[in-house]
Amino acid sequence: MTPLRMTFAALGLSAFSSLALAAGNPLSVHVLNLENGLPSPGINVTLERHVGQNWQPLAQGTTNEQGRIAELFPANKPFEAGEYRVVFKTGEYFEKTKHETFFPEIPVIFKVEQTDQHYHIPLLLSPYGFSTYRGS
Secondary structure, rough: OHHHHHHHHHHHHHHHHHHHHHOOOOEEEEEEOOOOOOEEEEEOOEEEEOOOOOEEEEEEEEEEHHHHHHOOOOOOOOOOEEEEEEEEEEHHHHHHOOOOOOOEEEEEEEEEOOOOOEEEEEEEEOEEEEEOOEEE
């Protein structure tokens, strides 16, 4: 299977399995390493909410062996409309895997308008580039 086909297959499985994994939590993330087509375990991720002029820390987690955090939003807080930021600590991950990277961290800022929906943020990662989108 070509690397491109592996990537598309992984993305398809990601979308399907994320629904089952995050049924009770409004926010999940997934990191896939585009260099080798594999999940990226061990990436530290923080979640913050924009309040006034500042970012308020809400939660943190580490991606599992599948490169996922299925429940990133804290269970004891209401999911409110507003701006949020997920920060992927990619520099730490690449240092552990003995790779150089141009991006020591990747912040993804997103807006929540419909609090009854699930928000899934996949990160497609390589040492010198990345892509992200709103999954479901």
